[in-house]
Amino acid sequence: MFLVAINVGGVVASDQPSGAEGKTTRTTIERGLGEDKEEAKLAMAAKKEEMRRGPWMEQEDLQLVRFVRLFGERRWDYLAEVSGLNRSGKSCRLRWVNYLHPGLRHGRMTPEEEHLVLELHAKWGNRWSRIARCLPGRTDNEIKNYWRTRMRKKAQERRMSTSSSPSPSTSSSNISSSANEPPPELAMKKRDGTESVAVGSSLALGFGTNEGVMAYSMDQIWDEIAASDRVSGLSTEEHKDGARSVASPVWEHCSASPWRVDDEEFEMPTPTDGLIVSSNS
DNA sequence: AACGTGAGCAACCGCACTATT
DNA sequence: CAATAGTGCGGTTGCTCACGT
Numbered sequence: 001m002f003l004v005a006i007n008v009g010g011v012v013a014s015d016q017p018s019g020a021e022g023k024t025t026r027t028t029i030e031r032g033l034g035e036d037k038e039e040a041k042l043a044m045a046a047k048k049e050e051m052r053r054g055p056w057m058e059q060e061d062l063q064l065v066r067f068v069r070l071f072g073e074r075r076w077d078y079l080a081e082v083s084g085l086n087r088s089g090k091s092c093r094l095r096w097v098n099y100l101h102p103g104l105r106h107g108r109m110t111p112e113e114e115h116l117v118l119e120l121h122a123k124w125g126n127r128w129s130r131i132a133r134c135l136p137g138r139t140d141n142e143i144k145n146y147w148r149t150r151m152r153k154k155a156q157e158r159r160m161s162t163s164s165s166p167s168p169s170t171s172s173s174n175i176s177s178s179a180n181e182p183p184p185e186l187a188m189k190k191r192d193g194t195e196s197v198a199v200g201s202s203l204a205l206g207f208g209t210n211e212g213v214m215a216y217s218m219d220q221i222w223d224e225i226a227a228s229d230r231v232s233g234l235s236t237e238e239h240k241d242g243a244r245s246v247a248s249p250v251w252e253h254c255s256a257s258p259w260r261v262d263d264e265e266f267e268m269p270t271p272t273d274g275l276i277v278s279s280n281s
Numbered sequence: 282a283a284c285g286t287g288a289g290c291a292a293c294c295g296c297a298c299t300a301t302t
Numbered sequence: 303c304a305a306t307a308g309t310g311c312g313g314t315t316g317c318t319c320a321c322g323t
C-alpha cells in the first residue's frame with residue numbers, strides 16, 4: 001500500500017518533438033487517405049515507433065496530471081502533444097482514467113464490491129464500464145481484471161472437478177457443437193443493437209485432447225458459472241436485449257445512487273486539495 | 282538459493298461510436 | 303452530408319512479484 005500526494009507544479013514541459021498519435025483506426029487510415037494511403041501508413045507507423053510505451057515513470061505521471069489540470073480531460077491527442085510526454089493521447093487518457101484520476105480506489109475489492117460485480121455482470125454481461133459506474137472509484141479495467149482472475153480460478157476448479165468425468169459437457173449443455181455458430185447467449189450485443197460474437201480469443205481453454213478439442217471460451221465458462229450461480233440462489237432472468245439480469249436490492253441501491261449509469265454522464269468526486277492517489281499494491 | 286509457475290494488474294490494440302469541421 | 307478527429311470500450315498481452323518446490 002502506498003500513498004502518493006501529487007504536488008502539481010514545477011514540472012516544465014519540454015519542447016521535444018512529440019507528435020500526437022495519428023488515428024490508428026481503420027476508419028481514418030482507409031477512408032481518408034486515398035492514394036497516399038501507404039505513405040501515410042508508413043509515416044504513422046514511424047511516429048508510433050517514436051512514441052514512448054510501456055510503464056509510466058513518476059515524472060510522466062506528474063506531468064500528465066499537471067496538463068490534465070490545465071486542459072481538462074479532453075483533447076487527449078492535443079494534451080499529449082503539448083505536454084511533451086511523447087505518449088499517445090490514448091495512452092495518456094488510459095493512464096489518467098485507470099490510475100491518476102482523483103477518487104480512484106486501488107487494492108482488493110471488498111466483499112460488497114465483489115458481490116455487486118457479480119450481480120451487475122449477471123445483468124449486463126461484459127459491459128465493464130457500465131459496471132464500473134456502479135462501483136465508485138473502480139475502473140472498468142480493474143473490474144475486468146478482477147473478473148478474469150476470478151473466472152480463471154473458477155475454470156480451473158471446474159476443470160478439476162470435471163477431469164474425473166470423461167465428458168466436459170455440462171449441466172447447462174448450451175455449448176454449441178458448431179464452432180461457427182455459438183449459442184445465442186454467447187453473442188455480444190453491440191451498442192447499435194446488432195449482435196456480434198465474442199470470437200475465440202486466446203482465452204479459450206482447451207478441454208480434452210487435441211483431436212476433438214473442446215475449445216471452451218471464457219464466455220462459455222461464464223455462462224456455466226452463471227448457471228451454477230442460479231442454482232445456488234441468484235435469481236436470473238433473461239432480458240429482452242439478451243443480457244441477463246438479476247433482481248437485486250443492491251442494484252436498486254445502485255440505480256438510485258448519484259453514479260448514473262447508461263448513457264448519462266457521471267461525475268467523480270474531486271478532491272479539493274491536490275491529488276491523492278492511493279494503492280494497496 | 283535457484284527456479285518454475287501462476288495471479289494480479291498496467292498497458293496496448295483495434296473497433297465502434299460521437300463530435301466537429 | 304461526408305470526411306476527419308476524438309473518445310470510449312472490450313479484448314488481449316506481457317510484465318512483475320509472490321509463492322511453492
